[in-house]
Amino acid sequence: MNIDFSDKVVLVTGASAGIGESTALLFAALGAKLSLVGRNEGKLRAVAAACHKLRGLQPLPIVADLGTDEGVQKTAKETLDHFGRLDVLVNNAAIGALTSLQPLDMKTFDEVFRIDVRGVYQLTGLLVPALIESKGNIVNISSIVATMVNVGSLPYSMAKAALDHFTRIVALELAPKGVRVNAVSPGITVSDFIKRITDQTEEQYREWLGQYSKNIPMGEPCLGDDIAKMVVHIASEHSRLVTGTIVEVDGGLRFTPIAGSR
Known part of the structure; x- marks a missing residue:
């Protein structure tokens, strides 16, 4: 059975780079109608243009900060107003931070939870009625740091652990209504994510990547496409009875305790 998302509407958050970009491109190649959300308008529109070239379908780019009520509400409203339905929600937008308990930094803690947890909670809640109507599904992008115990990314690890449990609880809540909820948990993935939060040059990042590999x-x-393929598989009919599951895509890294894994 081939995977085909023709006539399906897919919303991907954090779609302007990294895993979100790879996921958007793969869904586009499989015929999905896309709503793409990001904060960087230039990068977001470039991804939308690349998706359009694949199958001739024009994605809906939404520039929004999902750490704000306004951004979340705008995303939900514009997606449903434009397409009239939603079949798959991919909660990928997230920020990270290399922080520990000492020195105490509540500003960073609040910022991470505002986007990585609160934004997911609110956007999912607003879009669940549409997903119930379409018997659709949700894929949350977590991280193996949700279960690995490491020093140096405390709020981010806590946020991803919360996302994992959110996935399990909401899966149980929505299963009787025909909506599946799962998470994909990446290990080290080649992207700007680590480079951005560590302020590394490209050369430093490549050296770091080689060492941690x-x-x-x-x-x-992992490459972004490795994560995207798992997201698409879980969102497809290939996984029609899979719900409440956290799928690690990490090359076995979760067995080796190190910091900075996404």
């Missing part, structure tokens, strides 16, 4: 049992980091 030695800790990965399968010997190499």
